[in-house]
Amino acid sequence: xxxxxxxxxxxxxxxxxxxxxxxxxxxxxxxxxxxxxxxxxxxxxxxxxxxxxxxxxxxxxxxxxxxxxxxxxxxxxxxxxxxxxxxxxxxxxxxxxxxxxxxxxxxxxxxxxxxxxxxxxxxxxxxxxxxxxxxxxxxxxxxxxxxxxxxxxxxxxxxxxxxxxxxxxxxxxxxxxxxxxxxxxxxxxxxxxxxxxxxxxxxxxxxxxxxxxxxxxxxxxxxxxxxxxxxxxxxxxxxxxxxxxxxxxxxxxxxxxxxxxxxxxxxxxxxxxxxxxxxxxxxxxxxxxxxxxxxxxxxxxxxxxxxxxxxxxxxxxxxxxxxxxxxxxxxxxxxxxxxxxxxxxxxxxxxxxxxxxxxxxxx
Amino acid sequence: xxxxxxxxxxxxxxxxxxxxxxxxxxxxxxxxxxxxxxxxxxxxxxxxxxxxxxxxxxxxxxxxxxxxxxxxxxxxxxxxxxxxxxxxxxxxxxxxxxxxxxxxxxxxxxxxxxxxxxxxxxxxxxxxxxxxxxxxxxxxxxxxxxxxxxxxxxxxxxxxxxxxxxxxxxxxxxxxxxxxxxxxxxxxxxxxxxxxxxxxxxxxxxxxxxxxxxxxxxxxxxxxxxxxxxxxxxxxxxxxxxxxxxxxxxxxxxxxxxxxxxxxxxxxxxxxxxxxxxxxxxxxxxxxxxxxxxxxxxxxxxxxxxxxxxxxxxxxxxxxxxxxxxxxxxxxxxxxxxxxxxxxxxxxxxxxxxxxxxxxxxxxxxxxxxxxxxxxxxxxxxxxxxxxxxxxxxxxxxxxxxxxxxxx
Numbered sequence: 001x002x003x004x005x006x007x008x009x010x011x012x013x014x015x016x017x018x019x020x021x022x023x024x025x026x027x028x029x030x031x032x033x034x035x036x037x038x039x040x041x042x043x044x045x046x047x048x049x050x051x052x053x054x055x056x057x058x059x060x061x062x063x064x065x066x067x068x069x070x071x072x073x074x075x076x077x078x079x080x081x082x083x084x085x086x087x088x089x090x091x092x093x094x095x096x097x098x099x100x101x102x103x104x105x106x107x108x109x110x111x112x113x114x115x116x117x118x119x120x121x122x123x124x125x126x127x128x129x130x131x132x133x134x135x136x137x138x139x140x141x142x143x144x145x146x147x148x149x150x151x152x153x154x155x156x157x158x159x160x161x162x163x164x165x166x167x168x169x170x171x172x173x174x175x176x177x178x179x180x181x182x183x184x185x186x187x188x189x190x191x192x193x194x195x196x197x198x199x200x201x202x203x204x205x206x207x208x209x210x211x212x213x214x215x216x217x218x219x220x221x222x223x224x225x226x227x228x229x230x231x232x233x234x235x236x237x238x239x240x241x242x243x244x245x246x247x248x249x250x251x252x253x254x255x256x257x258x259x260x261x262x263x264x265x266x267x268x269x270x271x272x273x274x275x276x277x278x279x280x281x282x283x284x285x286x287x288x289x290x291x292x293x294x295x296x297x298x299x300x301x302x303x304x305x306x307x308x309x310x311x312x313x314x315x316x317x318x319x320x321x322x323x324x325x326x327x328x329x330x331x332x333x334x335x336x337x338x339x340x341x342x343x344x345x346x347x348x349x350x351x352x353x354x355x356x357x358x359x360x361x362x363x
Numbered sequence: 364x365x366x367x368x369x370x371x372x373x374x375x376x377x378x379x380x381x382x383x384x385x386x387x388x389x390x391x392x393x394x395x396x397x398x399x400x401x402x403x404x405x406x407x408x409x410x411x412x413x414x415x416x417x418x419x420x421x422x423x424x425x426x427x428x429x430x431x432x433x434x435x436x437x438x439x440x441x442x443x444x445x446x447x448x449x450x451x452x453x454x455x456x457x458x459x460x461x462x463x464x465x466x467x468x469x470x471x472x473x474x475x476x477x478x479x480x481x482x483x484x485x486x487x488x489x490x491x492x493x494x495x496x497x498x499x500x501x502x503x504x505x506x507x508x509x510x511x512x513x514x515x516x517x518x519x520x521x522x523x524x525x526x527x528x529x530x531x532x533x534x535x536x537x538x539x540x541x542x543x544x545x546x547x548x549x550x551x552x553x554x555x556x557x558x559x560x561x562x563x564x565x566x567x568x569x570x571x572x573x574x575x576x577x578x579x580x581x582x583x584x585x586x587x588x589x590x591x592x593x594x595x596x597x598x599x600x601x602x603x604x605x606x607x608x609x610x611x612x613x614x615x616x617x618x619x620x621x622x623x624x625x626x627x628x629x630x631x632x633x634x635x636x637x638x639x640x641x642x643x644x645x646x647x648x649x650x651x652x653x654x655x656x657x658x659x660x661x662x663x664x665x666x667x668x669x670x671x672x673x674x675x676x677x678x679x680x681x682x683x684x685x686x687x688x689x690x691x692x693x694x695x696x697x698x699x700x701x702x703x704x705x706x707x708x709x710x711x712x713x714x715x716x717x718x719x720x721x722x723x724x725x726x727x728x729x730x731x732x733x734x735x736x737x738x739x740x741x742x743x744x745x746x747x748x749x750x751x752x753x754x755x756x757x758x759x760x761x762x763x764x765x766x767x768x769x770x771x
Binding site: 069302 | 649748
């Protein structure tokens, strides 16, 4: 049994961690948080130069030609450093959809530019079953996209959008006439959102294969990748809180010596280890295209959302009053945990996905 | 990353599998049990016969060195054997403390004479061992134990009371921790012994557990005389000897939390009606099934990480510390949900309701014990906080005082 990453994969992870720790600092993330930038171009450029953006894109399409296991480790480090970059929309979603559903021309047109970071994509390819809208307003007919979609990640900076419209996968150039973009204030401003309206915008279909099953598979993969981001972020908050309670004194002793504090941190540790175990199983299922992928991805999504939420909430709490200030990073994790846990559907929806997969397997 | 055996592991698995197929019955359902219908004496006899066959084939002590009568294999081979054996009907619990706790301690601390005398008969199942550790005043705080060991020439005289001693009523031998020095601090004055359970002065009384079972005993020790040649490890070093014992126990417990509770929940939810529809269609039930899977399979995946480390010849990582904490809780919440599926009828005990309800009901009533035995939830959390996260140890006012002054 070898339920672990390889030495080479670990070295790669350490390299990504080293670069992101240098580049995606709190100050850098805050340039996006405070609205001075829509994403961290510096972090994005460094990830591109490392080959991390194209790590799961074949070499002949401008990628590094490694695979999903390596991409998972990139995600973990991005989560750890709160990287304010469009990994979800461009890499986990758009690039994966284009790889599976794009024609050779579409692949060679877009993937090299996504891999080198020149093109940023936004994407919504899950059916958005949790919504405020009474009906789905996007339509795609005769090569033209019409309607509105809200809460698009990185919608203001994206060059293209990949969307699931009426069981078809559509790629639209956002520079085309008829596109209107409106920024939407995000609960995690370091991960901005936008509303896009399309007035008969020329768009192309990504028509290879079955669109709904490709969209489903890529969404499951994104759940695994986000789980790695969540585990990375959760672990960062756990150890930040641990360091703080070892310094902060009250009643004549460091507060980390109080059992209520120790047990809270132990609970965070246990939740993170359960989440990590499921994330790893999800990584294995994604990398091997295993039949277990639906339950593995859903379990990773739920466990990692629960773990990051717990770690971010309790991590802030353990800092006391200072934790509830803008200057401390605690609220950035609280915001990121909320954003990551909800952007491709909440834990409620994914618990149901998991139950359906388990019950389906039992039948 | 994969879940495959190394070539050596695959060869050993095939060998083990062939032997098990020739010597044991394969499990057909989760209700299948070794020795079903036998009384305790018959069950023990059958268990011993099984253990003797296993020892003759070399599988009783796979990771022990050949010089000690073991197979001289790797811990990974031990894990492979355990995985295959779990698919067959074999005795449950009888040898768990004997070979998982007591004998590894004898192997680690025993004199050449003690190892010669005790290891092989225990591997064969001729001797079954118990571990006389906990006391009424010494549970989580085991260092507070008060059983007295007084030197008398070449002998020790032992008096006191042990509790929660698993298998003491059928064990031939036990390892026993007692206080030999009342002037040293609590953990410094202890000595470990090997005791023959037939020695005069030992009185074993079964404990009627909350689950209506009898797995544990109280053991009263009244002027029990033990020759000094039966001392296990140096005088006054009993705490150190005991720690190596509990490390074994913690690892053994860590292997017990796999299973398929979530699959049982699905079956029961399909058979139960909520508001005129199968309970399996209810959103709350489905979320509960999902959560049971996340905890239970999460623990199994953590154990697989540990096995992967063992397979590479490394030690399992700190994540193993979460296994018992999460696993015991999963039993409690999952068992409760299973019972709740049946509403009022779910309160009918399995012997009247149906065999499929036996395991969930057993999990529900056993879970409180699982959360206490082998280190309570609170002790597990302290261990994670202190040993994994590096937080300060609990304040201990009694650690450096002579034990005599602590006894009121």
